[in-house]
Each structure stands twice: as C-alpha cells, then as structure tokens.
Amino acid sequence: MNKPFSQASENNKEPIRQILAPYVKEGGILLEIGSxxxxxxxxxxxxxxxxxxxxxxxxxxxxxxxxxxxxxxRDNFKAPLELEISTAKWTNEKVDFLYSxxxxxxxxxxxVEKFFExxxxxxxxxxxxxxxxxxxxxxxxxxxxxxRFNDWLKEQAPHRAIRDFExxxxxxxxxxxxxxxxxxxxxxxxxxxxxxxxx
Numbered sequence: 461m462n463k464p465f466s467q468a469s470e471n472n473k474e475p476i477r478q479i480l481a482p483y484v485k486e487g488g489i490l491l492e493i494g495s496x497x498x499x500x501x502x503x504x505x506x507x508x509x510x511x512x513x514x515x516x517x518x519x520x521x522x523x524x525x526x527x528x529x530x531x532x533x534r535d536n537f538k539a540p541l542e543l544e545i546s547t548a549k550w551t552n553e554k555v556d557f558l559y560s561x562x563x564x565x566x567x568x569x570x571x572v573e574k575f576f577e578x579x580x581x582x583x584x585x586x587x588x589x590x591x592x593x594x595x596x597x598x599x600x601x602x603x604x605x606x607x608r609f610n611d612w613l614k615e616q617a618p619h620r621a622i623r624d625f626e627x628x629x630x631x632x633x634x635x636x637x638x639x640x641x642x643x644x645x646x647x648x649x650x651x652x653x654x655x656x657x658x659x
Contacts, residue, residue: 465570468501471646471647472645479651480504485511486560488512488555489553490512490556492513493563494518494545494560494561498524498525498529500528501513501529502532502538514538514541515541517541517542517543517636518543518617545571546574556583556587557588557590558587558588558593561591561593563591564623564628565594565613565620567620569619569623576628579656583656586658588655589638592645593650602648629652636656637655637656640655
C-alpha cells in the first residue's frame with residue numbers, strides 16, 4: 461500500500477499549525493477525529509514535542525495513517541484508534557484538546573449532532589475543541605467556490621453539505637462549549653475554537 465496523500469492537507473497544515481500554536485505549544489494530549497491521511501498530525505508534532513497527537517478514524521483509513529506514523533518515527537505522533545463517531549464512546553483518560561478537520565460537511569447531520577455530544581465525554585474541563593472547514597453564515601455561502609463545493613458534496617452523497625455556523629455553534633452551546641475564536645483561513649475555510657466551560 462502506498463502512503464496516502466492529500467494536497468488539501470498539504471496546503472492547509474501550516475496555517476492550521478499557526479492557529480493551534482498558542483493553545484498547544486506547552487503540550488498535552490490531543491485527540492484528532494477523522495485523521496484522514498494523518499498529514500496534519502505528522503506536521504504539527506514536528507514542532508511541539510510535548511504534544512501527544514492521538515490519531516483516529518474509521519476502519520478504511522487506519523492503514524494509511526499507520527504508514528504516516530511509521531515513517532515519522534516520533535513518539536508523540538500516535539498510531540490511530542478505530543473510531544466511528546455515530547457509536548463512539550470515550551472510556552480513556554480525558555484529553556486536553558480535540559481536533560477535527562474537514563469532517564462536518566462529510567458527516568450526516570445526525571453524525572454532526574453525535575460528534576458534539578461526544579466532545580464533552582472526551583475533553584477535560586477547560587479543554588479546547590478545534591474544528592476546521594468551510595461554514596455558511598446566516599444561511600449564505602461565503603464564496604462562489606464554496607457554493608460549487610457544496611453542489612459537488614451533494615452529488616457525492618445527499619447527506620453531505622457545508623454546515624451553517626450558527627446551527628453548529630448552537631450544538632456547541634448545548635454541550636456547554638464556549639466559542640473562543642472564529643479564525644478565517646485560506647481557501648474560504650474557518651477554524652473554530654471552543655472551550656469546555658467550567659462547571
């Protein structure tokens with residue numbers, strides 16, 4: 461099997477690292493949901509040796525991620541866990557950070573809801589949840605390219621779509637997550653940052 465490669469991940473990994481830097485530079489444990497190829501973890505763990513990056517994904521993606529982990533030979537870049545968000549239950553130690561990129565528009569809306577229900581079960585009080593991808597605002601696409609991308613997503617599968625920021629943030633609020641930042645990113649994407657509210 462050849463090591464999988466995503467050009468989009470190659471393009472956005474450094475802008476994402478720059479946004480994550482103030483949060484993760486002192487280290488901790490990060491759980492990535494939907495690691496895809498594994499390129500984000502491979503890149504970011506180079507810069508932050510005290511950050512343990514735990515990859516995870518559905519079964520079909522695990523072998524490809526393992527190839528990236530094996531090539532990196534880096535103790536803080538962890539081999540993937542099998543995780544299906546619709547049935548996921550977190551029984552391990554709670555983590556400091558939860559991260560996911562380009563997943564919300566691929567999941568069904570029911571899976572997005574399950575994802576936000578999952579977050580507080582895995583994330584420590586005071587922990588941060590980072591979600592990267594395209595979002596609509598007030599029901600409107602932010603660019604023509606995002607509108608075309610949304611058409612393409614629906615052609616691939618009817619349940620896929622760019623999600624509305626306001627609706628997603630409502631899910632976060634229901635799970636006692638406080639929006640800390642909404643960062644503009646290249647290619648009409650955003651990187652949203654929520655924090656688990658103190659009880």
